[in-house]
Amino acid sequence: MASITLNNIVKKYDDGFPAVNDVSLDIADGEFVILVGPSGCGKSTLLRMIVGLEDITSGELQIDGQRMNEAAPKDRNLAMVFQNYALYPHLTVYENIAFPLRLAKGKGSDQEIDAKVQQAAKLLELQEHLDRKPANLSGGQRQRVAMGRAIVREADAFLFDEPLSNLDAKLRGQMRAEIAQLQRRLGVTSVYVTHDQTEAMTLGDRVAVLKKGELQQVASPRELYEQP
Ligand code: ADP
Ligand code: ADP
Numbered sequence: 522m523a524s525i526t527l528n529n530i531v532k533k534y535d536d537g538f539p540a541v542n543d544v545s546l547d548i549a550d551g552e553f554v555i556l557v558g559p560s561g562c563g564k565s566t567l568l569r570m571i572v573g574l575e576d577i578t579s580g581e582l583q584i585d586g587q588r589m590n591e592a593a594p595k596d597r598n599l600a601m602v603f604q605n606y607a608l609y610p611h612l613t614v615y616e617n618i619a620f621p622l623r624l625a626k627g628k629g630s631d632q633e634i635d636a637k638v639q640q641a642a643k644l645l646e647l648q649e650h651l652d653r654k655p656a657n658l659s660g661g662q663r664q665r666v667a668m669g670r671a672i673v674r675e676a677d678a679f680l681f682d683e684p685l686s687n688l689d690a691k692l693r694g695q696m697r698a699e700i701a702q703l704q705r706r707l708g709v710t711s712v713y714v715t716h717d718q719t720e721a722m723t724l725g726d727r728v729a730v731l732k733k734g735e736l737q738q739v740a741s742p743r744e745l746y747e748q749p
Contacts, residue, residue, distance in 0.1 A: 522710055523585045523598075523677035524550045525571065530580035532566050532734075540566045542734040543580070550585075551708045553701075557721035558731035564714040567731070568680050571712065572599050584677065600671035601680045608655040608666055615651040618642065618669040625674075641669040644703070660688045661696050668703065678710040685720065697723060722746070 525548040532541040541563040548554050556564050569575035571582060573594035582589045589597060608617050616623075618641055622634045629637070642648045645665040655663055664684060671679050684700070685693045701724050704711050715721055721728050722742045730737045738745075 522550050522708065524548060524583075525678060525710060525712070526581075526583040526586070527567075527571075528581040528583070530567070530570065530582065531578045532563070532570060532575065533578045539578075539734050541570070544731075544734075544736045545580075546729055546736065546739065548710060548712065551710055552727065553704050553711045553713065553725040555721045555725035555728045556712060556714045556731060557716065557718070557728055558737075560716055562731045563734040564716075564731055565682060568601075568682055568712065568714050571597075572601050572680055573597050598674075598677045599680055600674050600676035600678070601682065602664075602667050602671055602684050603682050608663060610655055613652050613654060614647060614658070614666050614669075615642075617655065617666050618647075618673055621670055621674045637673045638669075641672045644672065644706070645669050659692070661692050661699075664688070664696055665699070668700075672707070676709070678712065679704070681711065681713040681715075683715055684713075686715075686717070700724065 527544055527546045530541055530544045531539055533539050544567060546554070556567065558564055566575060570577050573592060577590050584597060609620065612620065615638055618638045619634050622629065622637060642651055645668060647662065647665055647669060650658060650662060655666065658666070667684070685696050688696060697720055713720070713724060722745065725742070727739055727741055728745055729739045
């Protein structure tokens with residue numbers, strides 16, 4: 522687990538217009554922060570800079586107090602959960618979850634990997650589906666497999682990029698509750714990007730509101746509700 526600190530972060534793409542403009546935010550170890558705002562306000566750009574998929578134009582990113590602007594994605598130990606799940610269709614649920622461990626050298630023996638996969642599967646109630654392929658799973662189950670993969674990596678933080686936006690309303694409600702519960706149980710630092718007001722107001726400890734690349738407000742859901 523880790524704290525994430527953004528100090529005056531700016532992102533300018535080639536057109537020179539700031540997609541993210543002077544954003545500062547302290548995310549505490551174990552905290553669940555929701556990044557909300559309309560399409561095009563810079564949410565994905567900010568998330569991609571944190572994970573290292575996009576260069577930071579100016580400002581500083583720190584993870585546990587260490588400058589990380591120049592660190593490669595693999596050296597940041599952050600796990601991203603995408604909206605399209607990014608599962609491997611030809612691999613079983615078990616192998617999808619085990620994948621990051623098989624890839625990483627020194628992540629343990631088959632036995633150790635098995636223990637981690639089984640533990641994650643239990644947490645996510647996927648034990649009965651371990652031999653199935655993603656195509657034979659529901660949207661919610663696929664989402665859980667994607668989270669399983671993040672869990673076994675023992676990442677310092679989870680970064681969610683609109684993970685529920687492809688699901689129907691009923692499943693979205695169900696998964697919302699699951700994600701909130703899971704995040705609390707794991708206590709892992711999480712940043713969750715959404716344009717959905719309900720998700721923003723029900724999921725996290727704090728809500729950061731972005732508008733045209735600028736941070737308008739950071740408050741708890743309760744404080745936001747109580748605003749005139
Ligand atoms: P959101 O995730 O909130 O929808 P984005 O971070 O995707 O917003 O986009 C923020 C702004 O940056 C938008 O104006 C978008 O057009 C622009 N943008 C995003 N990605 C690129 C890119 N690769 N090149 C140029 N402009 C981009
Ligand atoms: P390459 O282009 O050499 O494959 P990348 O920089 O794309 O390398 O990724 C290197 C490592 O960084 C990957 O093995 C993966 O563990 C990690 N990584 C890449 N993208 C992400 C992401 N979106 N979320 C979390 N980790 C990532």
